[in-house]
Amino acid sequence: MEDRFEISLLLDYYIDLLTEKQKDIMFMYYNDDFSLAEIAEINNTSRQAIHDLIKRCDKQLINYEEKLQLVEKSKIRKSKKNDLIKKLTNEYMLSKELVEDIDEMLDEIINS
Amino acid sequence: MEDRFEISLLLDYYIDLLTEKQKDIMFMYYNDDFSLAEIAEINNTSRQAIHDLIKRCDKQLINYEEKLQLVEKSKIRKSKKNDLIKKLTNEYMLSKELVEDIDEMLDEIINS
Incomplete structure (x- = not known):
């Protein structure tokens, strides 16, 4: 996973470009400090699925910053x-x- | 099509979120004032295809503004x-x- 602080900062600026589901999971992981296993249980899915979703969102956020440079x-x-x-x-x-x-x-x- | 001035302004802020092809066509239409027929000829496609692409991009730009409010x-x-x-x-x-x-x-x- 990417640097937690960097991603938290990117979330401040680009969160609204994520879907509701992505927002929820990214918040649980980066703001509320839930583990992958905990988030997986809450969302009734596998740890791997959550891991992949977070990695995809990380990349998306980094991509937005590369393009818009809001941070x-x-x-x-x-x-x-x-x-x-x-x-x-x-x-x-x-x-x-x-x-x-x-x-x-x-x-x-x-x-x- | 949407208001030209509004879309030109949105392009100033969100152009980098479009693909290279979308950028080129949106620029030709909104900044260089080419007609749909002219852009279609240059891109070797139909007037309708260009019309649809511009409408899709208009919507995308408006959607980005609704979410990020940069303008x-x-x-x-x-x-x-x-x-x-x-x-x-x-x-x-x-x-x-x-x-x-x-x-x-x-x-x-x-x-x-």
């Missing part, structure tokens, strides 16, 4: 936001309160 | 950015030059 773009936005905040503080010498206000509004912008 | 989110970011700029000008009374600088940096952030 990467979000990281870039965060890093540019931090640069801007530093600039406002150190170069433009804005007051701490004002910079904090702007920082908060910027978070709202980049997280929407 | 909608981008609009929200732009509108929030404009609110912030207004606030910096009218409420925080920052200088015109500084606001212009921040505006430029914000554009870079939301467009990345």
Whole structure:
């Protein structure tokens, strides 16, 4: 299986592109930390079937990120936001309160 | 067919989720303004086949937007950015030059 942290992050962005069944199983595995055997029992299927489904979804999520780069773009936005905040503080010498206000509004912008 | 402007916008965000062949045909139709008959001739197929492919892609793009909302989110970011700029000008009374600088940096952030 792929790196758990990476896949959890990809799920945040691309979960809605999976089917309801895929969503449920990926959530159980990556968020709720169920074992393959437990998920198989709940879904009345084999451990191997669950393993294969998760591997297929992993690949799908990685493929979406390769194409749309939503995780990467979000990281870039965060890093540019931090640069801007530093600039406002150190170069433009804005007051701490004002910079904090702007920082908060910027978070709202980049997280929407 | 769907609204041309809407589909062109969706293509900006989701084009990479289409196959190479779909990309080519959608570009010819929506960006280069070729007619169905012209695209059919270039691709050595029928006008009806091109019509069906474009309709299928239209639906796919609309479906991606329903799920990921990238166009909608981008609009929200732009509108929030404009609110912030207004606030910096009218409420925080920052200088015109500084606001212009921040505006430029914000554009870079939301467009990345």
